[in-house]
Structures are given as C-alpha cells and as structure tokens.
Amino acid sequence: MILPVILCGGTGTRLWPVSREGMAKPLLPILGAETMLQSTLRRVLAKGFAAPVVIGAHPVRFTIRDQTAAVAPNARVVIEPERRDTLAAVLLAAGVAAKDDPDTLVAVMPSDHLIADVAAFHDAVRVAAGSVRRSGVAVIGVVPEGPETGLGYIKPGAMDDGGTAPVARFVEKPDAGRAAALLDEGWLWNAGIFCFRAGWLLDTVGAAEPETVAAVRDAVAAMKTDLGMEVPGPRFGEIRAISFDHGFMEGATEARVAPGRFHWSDVGDWDAVWAESPKDGGGNAIRGDGVAYDAKDNLIHSEGRLVAAVGVEGLAIVETPDAILVTRRDYAQEVKGLVGALKGQARVEAVEHIRNHRPWGWHQTTDLGDRFRVKRIVVTPGAKLSLQKHHHRAEHWVVVRGTAEITIDEVVKTCHENESVYIPIGAVHRLANPGRIPLEIIEVQTGTYLEEDDIIRLEDQFGR
Numbered sequence: 001m002i003l004p005v006i007l008c009g010g011t012g013t014r015l016w017p018v019s020r021e022g023m024a025k026p027l028l029p030i031l032g033a034e035t036m037l038q039s040t041l042r043r044v045l046a047k048g049f050a051a052p053v054v055i056g057a058h059p060v061r062f063t064i065r066d067q068t069a070a071v072a073p074n075a076r077v078v079i080e081p082e083r084r085d086t087l088a089a090v091l092l093a094a095g096v097a098a099k100d101d102p103d104t105l106v107a108v109m110p111s112d113h114l115i116a117d118v119a120a121f122h123d124a125v126r127v128a129a130g131s132v133r134r135s136g137v138a139v140i141g142v143v144p145e146g147p148e149t150g151l152g153y154i155k156p157g158a159m160d161d162g163g164t165a166p167v168a169r170f171v172e173k174p175d176a177g178r179a180a181a182l183l184d185e186g187w188l189w190n191a192g193i194f195c196f197r198a199g200w201l202l203d204t205v206g207a208a209e210p211e212t213v214a215a216v217r218d219a220v221a222a223m224k225t226d227l228g229m230e231v232p233g234p235r236f237g238e239i240r241a242i243s244f245d246h247g248f249m250e251g252a253t254e255a256r257v258a259p260g261r262f263h264w265s266d267v268g269d270w271d272a273v274w275a276e277s278p279k280d281g282g283g284n285a286i287r288g289d290g291v292a293y294d295a296k297d298n299l300i301h302s303e304g305r306l307v308a309a310v311g312v313e314g315l316a317i318v319e320t321p322d323a324i325l326v327t328r329r330d331y332a333q334e335v336k337g338l339v340g341a342l343k344g345q346a347r348v349e350a351v352e353h354i355r356n357h358r359p360w361g362w363h364q365t366t367d368l369g370d371r372f373r374v375k376r377i378v379v380t381p382g383a384k385l386s387l388q389k390h391h392h393r394a395e396h397w398v399v400v401r402g403t404a405e406i407t408i409d410e411v412v413k414t415c416h417e418n419e420s421v422y423i424p425i426g427a428v429h430r431l432a433n434p435g436r437i438p439l440e441i442i443e444v445q446t447g448t449y450l451e452e453d454d455i456i457r458l459e460d461q462f463g464r
Helices: 036-043 058-071 085-100 118-130 176-184 198-208 210-221 234-238 270-276 329-344
Strands: 002-008 053-057 076-080 105-110 137-142 152-156 165-172 188-197 224-226 229-231 255-260 285-287 290-293 299-302 307-310 315-319 324-328 355-358 361-369 372-379 387-389 393-401 404-408 411-415 420-423 429-432 439-447 456-459
Touching: 002 036, 002 085, 002 118, 036 058, 053 058, 053 085, 058 076, 058 355, 076 085, 085 105, 085 198, 085 210, 105 118, 105 198, 118 137, 118 188, 118 255, 137 152, 152 176, 152 255, 188 198, 188 255, 198 210, 210 234, 270 299, 270 315, 270 329, 285 290, 290 299, 299 307, 307 315, 315 329, 324 329, 372 429, 393 404, 404 420, 411 420
Parallel strands: 002 053, 002 105, 053 076, 076 229, 137 255, 285 299, 290 307, 299 315
Antiparallel strands: 105 188, 137 188, 152 165, 152 188, 165 255, 224 229, 315 324, 355 361, 361 372, 372 439, 387 429, 387 456, 393 420, 393 439, 404 411, 404 429
C-alpha cells in the first residue's frame, strides 16, 4: 500500500491575478470545474493507495479542509503552522507516516499539476515505490514533449530491469538552447513526485542533520487536532526553509528516476494554461465572458466583465474584479517579477483577492468610499460568524437570500429575504445561517474607521 501525500502550500504567483497568496493556484479551478487540489485527490483514490494525507498552509487551512472533505472525506489534513518550503513539508510527511509504521511507502506529490493519463500515472508511482522498498528515493521523470525553460530536468543513468535508472544529475530551469540540448540527450522533466520509505528518509537525513530530524519527530509527537485538522508542534519552525530538491535530492546517493510516460504539465504560467485549454478556430482559448475578433492564439480569462480582443496575437488577458493582466504569452514567466514589484509598492492586490474566504463562507467589498463600505457576505449552511463588536462603525444588514439568525446584544431574531436590521456602534452581534441553503446578505458599514482590525471577538468557534 502506498501512502499518497499531497503538498498544498504554494502561492502560484505566475498565475496572478487569479492566483494569490490569499487563495492560491491549488485551491482554484484553473482548468476545469474542480480545483487542482481536488483533481489531485481524485487521482490517488485508487486501488493500492491508502487514504491520502494533505499538507497545507495555515492561512488557507479551512479552504483546504473543506475542499479535501468534499472529495476524500477519509483523508487527513495536516497544517503547517508556518511556511518552511518543501523540505520541511516532505520531512513532516515522513514523520507522520513513520509514527504509524516506519516501513510505510510514501509518494509525495504537488497539488497543482495536470496529469491526463491517470492509469499511466499509477503505473509510474508503483514502479517508483517498488524500487525503494528497502532504501533510496525515487523521483518520477516525465518524458518531455518539448524544450521548456521553466522546468527542472533529470539525467537518467542506465535503465534496470525494474524500470528505473539511477539519477546522474539535476538541472534547474535551463535556457532555451540548453533545454533543447537536454532533450536530445534523453533528459527527463522533474515532475516533483517523490517515493521513499518513511523511516529510511528520516534516518538518512538524521545521519547528516540530527537536530532537523529531532525537530520533525518532536513536532509530530506534539501534533494536536484542531477543527478537523492536525497541527504539528512548535519545533516544526526549526526545520530549515529550503526546497526538497536543493535540500536533499541534489546530494542524495541513492536516488533513482522512474520514467513517466503520460502527458503532464505543472500549469506554471498563463502560457501553460493556454496550451492546456480548448481553443476556437483562431487558436484563442476563452474562459468566461470573452470575445476574440480577428485575433489569434490568445488566452482570454474573464471572471465577470466582458473582455474583447481585436487584432492581437499571442497575448494572455486575465480579468478579475480588482485587477487586469495583459502580457505576451511568451513573457508569462515574468508575471512573478511583476507580483514582486507590486508587493514592493505595498499593493494589497498582489496578495489578497477582493473576495476573502473565511471558515464560515466569504465576503467581498463591492463599493468603498469616505465613511462607508458595502459588502456582499455569504454564509454556508450551519455556519456562524464570531460574536463581536466594533468601536468605530455601525452596520446595516439586508438579507437577499436564505434565512439569517441575528444576535444583537441580548436579542436573537430571525430575518428572511428582503428584511433588514441595524447594528449600532458598540453593539455585540453575530450572524448565523440556520438554514439548508447559503445565506447572502448585503452589509453597509458606516463610520470613521472601516478596516478589518476593528473587530473585537468575544466568542469564536474557529479560535481566532
């Protein structure tokens, strides 16, 4: 039995403005109806695979938990208390598995890749895992479809009878000329899928870094369950922040590669999204409300407004409620640099979406001015917000869908569609959804200060 561990901690900045730190690429439906995390979970719900473990980032823990439960209710969700890169995440996966059985075969994989042939993927994982039953680590190397500069490459040695080869060398993100040469020499794409025996990895890392593995074991031993998620102890923060490739694989003496003979993409930028999307007769990939007129080979992604393109070629045009990106498709890798520049300007759009997801649902600002803010708030069935008050603002709530249970000081009342309430400054209040359909309200805030830090929580089921 192979234990699949899915890493869900990336930010996907090259897919900005759709992917941001506040709601990143793995948690978004980039290519289909399901999110990339959910597609990855479905991929490992198969014979020979144990119930998956998802390791994710703390800021989006509730979204990870809910998306996982919708697809794989038996999965475990482990939340990193802080971001430490993939070495820490993989060692945490090994620690969790080894606590139950050091001989557990683990397959660690990203949550945000596209794999078209699931059966071929299963075959590759089984071959990789089979090669490391006693010792070693195996990585899946996908047979390339072309010279890509944004990927890592693996040079395989001579193939053995079991279908794997020793890893001779790694190269990270070569330039175009070098990438073409690597293809001619038979190198493989690094898919970031690693197989190993849990106890072996901890023992091997521990031989060189005993304090690192001691921190991993202590963090796992101190793990606590919180709202359906498992959180490791504080020593997790002592693990050095480095990628698994750089922190372990490049120096591993028992590394093997199993060829993956399936179509694969890391969907790493908007050019990759265009390549994987259906297209019209002019090669335009359109998602949402978009029109291409006398235009060729463009990606148009609209989340609301009409996006019309005329007489252009090879562009990616991405519309969201608060930001629009226009770039040449062949320049899509540079979006990461753009996001860095926006962060340098302290632009909130660089990291946060206008729609903010919360454990109870979500809210979105629809209008903002001097001394007022208008929000659309949606509460999932059975959920409730914290019992709270504000020092600087009053609020008006209008129910537009569903049924609201509203607490104002000592009074609890039920409001239906087209009914409203007023909450004075300083009043203790709470909004809850007792119904079976989502509750939607329009909130109008008025006052001298309208930011989110003017919330005094008196009671909160989410521990905030």
